[in-house]
Amino acid sequence: MSVSNHTTESVRERADIEEVVGDYVQLKKKGQNLWACCPFHNEKSPSFSVSPSKQIYKCFGCGKAGDSIQFVMDIEGIGFTEAIRHLAQKYGIEIEEEKNQSPEQIKALSEKERQYVILNYAKEHFSLNLETEEGRSIGLSYFRERGFNQQIISKFDLGYSIESWDHLLKAAKTAGFTPEELLKAGLVLERENQPGNYYDRFRGRVMFTVHNVGGKAIAFGARTLKKDKNQPKYINSPETEVYHKSDTLYGIFQAKQAIKAKDNCYLVEGYTDVLSLHLAGIENVVASSGTSLTESQIKLIKRFTDHVTVLYDGDAAGIKASLRGIDMLLEGGLHVKAVVFPDGEDPDSYAQKVGAEAFSEYLTTNTQDFIKFKIGLSLNEGKSDPIKKAETVRQIVQSIAKIPDPILRNFYVKEASLLMDLEEDLILIELNKASLKPKERNSTFPEERSPQFTEELLPVAPLDNRQSEQKQLMSQEREVLRLLINYGVEKIGEELHVCEYLIEETGELQFETPVFKNLFERYREALSKGIVPTAEYFLKTSDSELKKELIDMITQKYELSSLWESRHQIFTAREADNLAKTIYDSVLRLKKRVLKKMLHELLDKIKLSQDAEIADLQQVYMEIKRYQVEIDQQLGTVISH
Known part of the structure; x- marks a missing residue:
């Protein structure tokens, strides 16, 4: 079911962009805005900007842009409705469901969103299993023996899978999930050569829930407590639509705030290492979950800190085997330190052996620079x-x-x-x-590419003139709408508003770029209702393409410091200083682009027309050409022929 409009509006009012983005990246103040390295592409210098005053974000490198809701959609890879649910949960907003949904609305939930729902159900199912007789005697008993209290169990959504072939399968089917959906989520398996015959993947094991950065359950690790050499000690969820092992760090959701606060991340190997450190009061810790460190995991750490401390088991052979991870961390721009535990000890065993206070002291006194x-x-x-x-x-x-x-x-x-x-x-x-030495082709961190900018006002030697002219027309449409959005309520002259002039002058031109046509029509519709809309008015839309274009129109990469002007008495011209001329010239340029396109279309018609029609078409062509010459003269540009 989708959420009500009331819930959506409550989320819009409460969701602060700095808080929402700050859950995923480390933001630093510079000027009026906050900056970070973009979480959506690889870069070494920050080009990702967050504006608290406008409640928007924009990356000047890859072009991603939006508000709090769009950010959650982008970072989590989910749809609008699930993003609203996510933020409602964060801010403690009661979710009101829309009733009487159509089959189309129900079907509209994407496969990814559906998997999140299923995995959350499985997480709760495994947690509740700890309250069963089998769960208490085996699962809960194991956690208690390891010293994990109820707070740790709840914090990390620990659980137990019943020793049965179809315990989860039956319960999930009753809850309305299909076996095929459970298979896609990695929760069941299909018997070989028996299509349609499914059984639980996890049986008779203690369960460790793997969360993404936003706190959603995305996978499970399962440990057997039996001494059976034919059974692997751990089995894990397979790769799914929402879970990619190389992109994930166990405990990142629970650790991210502590990592930012301490400006350091402890990196360990396994689930229980993370739990034991939390039990000892050390929360800025994540685990690579037994896999070799990956580029994506390093980028994930770097979102929250530039400092990482690797905790090594007291096993010389194991340390040597994992040393490559240090070089990868260094290459990723992190400052690296290390701690080695005594022979035969790992973070989990040593924390239990010496207690929280002595463990913390050991970390402090034994941390050394990587070199x-x-x-x-x-x-x-x-x-x-x-x-x-x-x-x-x-x-x-x-x-x-x-x-x-x-x-x-x-x-x-x-x-x-x-x-x-x-x-x-x-x-x-x-x-x-x-x-x-030549750079390796498979270098861990490829060279950062130059940002790709979308506007091409003056393309150089275009391969296709028509295509180039279309881009120029699109850019000029964007420019007119940018002025409309930013200055619509301003006056040019004593009585005329910018929006009135622009609507009057461009109303018959018909914007060709769909997103700009959509925005222009929405603007006119708002005016007809007596509303002079601002960017904030349109940012409430769920149309991500429209939202991105709007943010492009209202943001700029560089801020001009007022201190520079007051201190050095050097003043620079701003477009608002002569707004009337700026608006007037922009409209003329748009008309010029439209006329140029019309001339090309007329030439095409003339080439294909019968002799009787050519004279009329040539007459129209000359009229448009004269109008174009007038515009060129008003703009003071070279008159085109």
């Missing part, structure tokens, strides 16, 4: 072997070479020189060698 960690690890293995020492130097240099920041690289060169008792010049020589 000290790597040098110490390598030199301990080959103290008296010159060949191994030389190899250690090369490995350290390879890591330093991954660091994007040249100042930070130089700092680490000096530190490595001191720690390894080597001349700094020798390390610099090795660093230059590493930097001069």
Whole structure:
């Protein structure tokens, strides 16, 4: 079912763009707006802007733009209705359902949205199983033995799957879900060579719910408590429409606020490591869930902090096998530190062994910079072997070479020189060698591409003149509407409003770009009701394309500081300073583009026409041409022939 208009409006009023976006990225104040590296594309310098005053966001790199609702739709990959539900839950707004929905409305829920609903049902099902006799004696007993209290169990939606072939399947079917939907969500399996015969994927295991950044259940990890060598210790959800393992970090939803507050993220390996650290009062922790670290996971951490501390089990072989992760973190622009636990211990076991206070103290006193960690690890293995020492130097240099920041690289060169008792010049020589090597084709972080801008007011040497002219027409339509949206309520002269002049002058032109035509018609409709609409009036639409264009029209990448003008007495011209001329010229340019298109269409007709019609068409052509010359003269441009 969809939510009521009242609920939607309540969400619009309460959902603050800074709070909503701040749940997903670390925002920093610059000028009037807030900035961050864009969560939608890979970039090294922030081009993602949030305007608290306008309640919108815009990325000047990839072009993503919208309000709080659109941001949730974009970041979560869900539809409008699910975004409203998400925000209503965040702000404690009661959700009113629309009644008497048509079959089309019910069917309108996307497959992705439906999967979220199913996975949430499964999460609650597994949680309730802990209250059954089997769940208490096996699942709850295991969690209690590990020291996980009810607060941790609820916080992470821990649960239990009943030892049965179809316990979840039967319950879900009763709740209105089909076996095919459960299969797509990764909750059931289909028997081989028996189409239509389904059974539960998870049976007789304790369940760990995997959440996305927004807190939605997207997958499950399941641990067996039986000592059966034929059964894997853990089984996990497969890749689905909503779950991609390489993009996910266990505990990110529960940790994101603490990561931002502490400006550091602890990185561990497994589910129980995360739970034990939370139990010890350390909440800024996530797990890669036993997988090798990926580029997407690193980007996810970087949304909230530039600092990561990797916690390693006290197992030398395991540490060496996972060292590549440090280089990937460095290459991703993160500042990396490390902690190694005593032999045979991992974060989970050590936290339980020594208690919360001693565990926190251990982290504080044993955290070391990645370079000290790597040098110490390598030199301990080959103290008296010159060949191994030389190899250690090369490995350290390879890591330093991954660091994007040249100042930070130089700092680490000096530190490595001191720690390894080597001349700094020798390390610099090795660093230059590493930097001069051709970049690997499968480099973890490809070079950032230049932002792609949508407006092409002056295309250079277009391949197709007609296509180029169409783009110019589109740009000029956008420009006229930009002025209408930004200055519609302003006056030019004593009585005439900008909106009245623009509507009168462009009303018969017929905008050709569908989104601009839609916006213009909505504007005229609002005026007919006695409303002079602003951008905020239209941002309430659920039309994401229209919303994006609106935000493009009301945002700019750079802000001119008023301090610069007052301090240096250097003043720059603004379009609003001579608004009448700006509006007048813009309308003329639009008319010029429309006329140019009409001339091309007439030429095409003349070529295909009979002799009797050609004279009339030529007459029309000359009339339009004369009008075009007048416009050129008024604009002071070169008269076209």
